[in-house]
Amino acid sequence: MIFNAPFISVMILVIFGLYAMVFRRNLIKVVIGLDIVESAVNLFMVSLGYVKNGIAPIYTNSPGGAMVLPTPQALTLTSIVIGVATSAMLLSFCILIYRYYGTLDTRKVRRLRE
Amino acid sequence: MMSKIVRTQANFLYPFILIFGFYIVAHGHLTPGGGFQGGAVIATGIALVIVAYGYDRIKSWIKKSTLTATESIGLLCFILTAFIGIGTSFFYNFLANSGLLFGDRVSYGVNPGYLNTAGTLPIMNLAVGIEVLGGLGAILMYMMSYGKEVDK
Amino acid sequence: MSVWDFIITNAPALAIAVPLLGAFLTPLIYRAGRKTALIWVLSVLSFTEFLALLLVYLVNTYGIQVYVFGGNPSTLVIPPDSRGIPIRIIFTVDGMSAFTALISSTIGLVAGIYSVASEKGRGAQDKFFALLLLLVVGMMGMALTGDIFNFFVFLEINSLSAAALVSYRIHGGKAVEAAFKYAVVSSIGALMILFAIAILYGEYDALNMAMIAERMYQTGFSTMDIIAMALIVVTLAMKCGAVPMHYWVPDGYGEAPGEISAMIMVASQASLYGLFRMCFTVFGLSANTHSLGWFLIILGLLSMFIGVTMAFLQHDIKRLMAYHSVSQTGYMLLGVGVGLATLGTSAFNQYGLFAMEGGIFHILNNMLYKGLLFLTAGAIIYRVGTSDLNKMGGLAHSMKFTAIFYLIGALAIAGIPPFNGFVSKLMIYESVYQLNPFLAVVAAIVSMLTLASFLKVFHSAFMGPKLYNVKEVPKSMLIAMGILSFFIVLFGIFPNIAMTYLVAPAAHALADPVGYITRVLGGGP
Numbered sequence: 001m002i003f004n005a006p007f008i009s010v011m012i013l014v015i016f017g018l019y020a021m022v023f024r025r026n027l028i029k030v031v032i033g034l035d036i037v038e039s040a041v042n043l044f045m046v047s048l049g050y051v052k053n054g055i056a057p058i059y060t061n062s063p064g065g066a067m068v069l070p071t072p073q074a075l076t077l078t079s080i081v082i083g084v085a086t087s088a089m090l091l092s093f094c095i096l097i098y099r100y101y102g103t104l105d106t107r108k109v110r111r112l113r114e
Numbered sequence: 115m116m117s118k119i120v121r122t123q124a125n126f127l128y129p130f131i132l133i134f135g136f137y138i139v140a141h142g143h144l145t146p147g148g149g150f151q152g153g154a155v156i157a158t159g160i161a162l163v164i165v166a167y168g169y170d171r172i173k174s175w176i177k178k179s180t181l182t183a184t185e186s187i188g189l190l191c192f193i194l195t196a197f198i199g200i201g202t203s204f205f206y207n208f209l210a211n212s213g214l215l216f217g218d219r220v221s222y223g224v225n226p227g228y229l230n231t232a233g234t235l236p237i238m239n240l241a242v243g244i245e246v247l248g249g250l251g252a253i254l255m256y257m258m259s260y261g262k263e264v265d266k
Numbered sequence: 267m268s269v270w271d272f273i274i275t276n277a278p279a280l281a282i283a284v285p286l287l288g289a290f291l292t293p294l295i296y297r298a299g300r301k302t303a304l305i306w307v308l309s310v311l312s313f314t315e316f317l318a319l320l321l322v323y324l325v326n327t328y329g330i331q332v333y334v335f336g337g338n339p340s341t342l343v344i345p346p347d348s349r350g351i352p353i354r355i356i357f358t359v360d361g362m363s364a365f366t367a368l369i370s371s372t373i374g375l376v377a378g379i380y381s382v383a384s385e386k387g388r389g390a391q392d393k394f395f396a397l398l399l400l401l402v403v404g405m406m407g408m409a410l411t412g413d414i415f416n417f418f419v420f421l422e423i424n425s426l427s428a429a430a431l432v433s434y435r436i437h438g439g440k441a442v443e444a445a446f447k448y449a450v451v452s453s454i455g456a457l458m459i460l461f462a463i464a465i466l467y468g469e470y471d472a473l474n475m476a477m478i479a480e481r482m483y484q485t486g487f488s489t490m491d492i493i494a495m496a497l498i499v500v501t502l503a504m505k506c507g508a509v510p511m512h513y514w515v516p517d518g519y520g521e522a523p524g525e526i527s528a529m530i531m532v533a534s535q536a537s538l539y540g541l542f543r544m545c546f547t548v549f550g551l552s553a554n555t556h557s558l559g560w561f562l563i564i565l566g567l568l569s570m571f572i573g574v575t576m577a578f579l580q581h582d583i584k585r586l587m588a589y590h591s592v593s594q595t596g597y598m599l600l601g602v603g604v605g606l607a608t609l610g611t612s613a614f615n616q617y618g619l620f621a622m623e624g625g626i627f628h629i630l631n632n633m634l635y636k637g638l639l640f641l642t643a644g645a646i647i648y649r650v651g652t653s654d655l656n657k658m659g660g661l662a663h664s665m666k667f668t669a670i671f672y673l674i675g676a677l678a679i680a681g682i683p684p685f686n687g688f689v690s691k692l693m694i695y696e697s698v699y700q701l702n703p704f705l706a707v708v709a710a711i712v713s714m715l716t717l718a719s720f721l722k723v724f725h726s727a728f729m730g731p732k733l734y735n736v737k738e739v740p741k742s743m744l745i746a747m748g749i750l751s752f753f754i755v756l757f758g759i760f761p762n763i764a765m766t767y768l769v770a771p772a773a774h775a776l777a778d779p780v781g782y783i784t785r786v787l788g789g790g791p
Binding site for chain 1: 415419422426429430433436438439440442443444445446449450453454456457460461463464467468473517520521
């Protein structure tokens with residue numbers, strides 16, 4: 001059971017993130033929700049590669065013993081890098097939207113529907 | 115602009131942050147870390163001085179065009195390193211075990227880690243480090259400049 | 267080794283590397299002046315187009331091409347010390363990949379030519395062209411890669427550069443709002459795909475599509491596979507704009523500059539390629555392809571019908587065209603869905619393969635005429651300054667070429683005989699009819715509604731008294747539209763050219779997952 005804890009927290013984090021994206025009225029909070037979902041997926045990948053009592057997969061000064069799987073960590077790193085780019089772009093959009101609309105409220109940022 | 119205490123602290127910490135960032139970049143093939151992490155650490159140094167001195171003073175010290183050019187140059191170094199190996203295949207690690215720069219053979223098993231190994235990986239880490247420090251720095255500077263315009 | 271041999275050996279890698287190098291160098295070259303940068307961008311795009319054509323030739327002549335990044339030699343998929351797992355990133359180019367790469371690079375080149383004049387005088391053009399090249403990289407990468415995580419990375423490159431390009435003309439914040447919506451939708455979709463990739467990796471210890479397909483076939487289709495498949499299929503259907511998830515399409519296409527709308531339309535067709543690749547190659551051997559095929563058929567029917575009916579309500583020319591591209595995506599899903607539903611039965615050889623060929627030919631045709639229509643819409647907005655159909659009128663008096671190009675595109679999309687839309691639609695009607703007559707009836711009705719809708723646009727924009735005293739658009743825009751019109755007419759009169767060299771190899775490649783797997787994992791030439 002205790003080894004399922006990471007997966008349970010992944011689901012909880014995904015639900016929190018989606019809740020923030022759907023029900024929060026502030027665009028910045030939408031971006032935060034997206035980042036929470038991303039962290040959940042990253043946590044999922046890292047916990048997939050975990051080996052009981054494993055050490056970091058680096059030979060430099062390694063104390064010996066089982067190593068955790070390095071591939072999911074590489075995937076996670078790539079995902080983090082992409083996440084930085086996504087967040088930076090979305091936050092830049094937020095700045096521009098605030099400049100032209102004077103608000104970040106999703107109920108008021110809807111000139112496209114007109 | 116923040117108070118004198120903050121500015122003095124920033125002055126003191128800034129070179130150490132830079133050195134730590136470059137340490138992470140240079141040891142990317144031996145320790146956890148690498149180009150992106152090191153570049154991000156260096157960009158936090160830029161963020162620190164922006165917070166301490168305010169955007170108006172920083173913008174004459176750090177030019178946005180310099181940062182974007184740094185970003186492009188970093189990316190270019192990365193892709194060119196990948197291109198050099200194309201005689202065998204794209205991204206081929208032509209320096210590994212060659213005896214040249216970063217070309218020593220890695221000894222098997224537990225070892226203290228030698229910097230002069232891993233072939234093109236340290237070069238690519240360095241390229242990514244340059245790219246990330248330029249990119250994240252440019253993101254910070256552009257966001258600050260837009261924020262200033264919004265405030266007006 | 268001559269240069270020619272070198273290019274042939276490395277063609278799959280160069281198809282990504284060249285536009286990537288181009289994108290990174292563009293901001294630096296732009297400092298030397300706009301003209302130099304434009305020559306650079308256009309030559310990079312032309313070379314990419316050449317490489318895509320070369321890939322089509324290589325695949326048709328020598329079969330599936332495999333390229334291993336960093337491998338020694340570059341065809342070594344499974345290194346001897348890797349315990350039988352393909353550890354490196356692999357590009358696998360079969361008929362369908364080469365087909366998608368060709369349409370991606372073509373629309374990139376056309377958009378590049380078009381934006382020489384249409385973006386003249388705007389700011390931050392170095393970034394614009396760099397992003398345009400990156401969008402081409404994203405589409406080509408999605409098409410060529412044989413690695414499921416690499417697919418996610420290229421999907422993200424595709425989404426991010428597309429979102430940034432949508433917001434290029436800020437348009438009082440409206441374009442930024444559309445771009446925000448597009449970026450959030452694509453990012454959450456990409457994260458769901460990453461989730462599915464992690465599930466597949468946890469189960470099969472591999473990221474290579476062929477390896478996953480093989481191991482999935484050996485161990486049987488588990489519950490976790492169903493979750494992964496649902497996540498991937500739904501997300502990619504959302505990215506290609508199929509109906510229940512189409513809400514981002516009109517905003518994104520509507521607010522982007524004309525040439526970028528055309529490019530994003532092809533970018534969503536790259537997602538469609540991803541959907542087909544996953545359904546046929548990765549899950550095709552293990553999953554129940556019959557119900558999966560019917561899922562695609564139902565999505566296709568809904569997209570066709572709701573897309574075209576929503577288009578009737580629009581009075582903004584770009585939004586109207588965006589709803590039509592939802593409707594056209596429905597045809598492709600319908601054609602290929604019928605192929606997937608009949609895969610492995612005797613009906614597949616009777617009409618399933620023909621339906622798939624119709625659906626895939628429709629992708630090519632849609633790229634041509636929908637791209638042309640978006641470019642004409644961009645030309646109208648360039649001269650008139652509004653996208654509201656109620657404020658337009660009489661443009662045929664002064665913009666004769668644009669009017670002719672628009673008419674070619676409109677007749678092609680409606681499936682009128684001398685143009686290419688007729689051929690693929692006829693193929694879809696004929697084959698789909700044999701699975702269920704109802705499907706063909708819906709497709710034919712939607713085609714008529716499409717014609718009515720585009721004639722309405724033609725009437726309100728080009729006919730009537732002269733309202734605006736405008737000139738014809740600049741030459742580069744006309745050249746871009748002319749290229750697409752030429753191919754529309756060419757493939758309308760001689761559909762066999764496209765059928766033989768592009769469409770039939772693509773359909774056969776999709777229908778043969780076993781050949782794909784054996785070619786990647788050993789055996790074969």
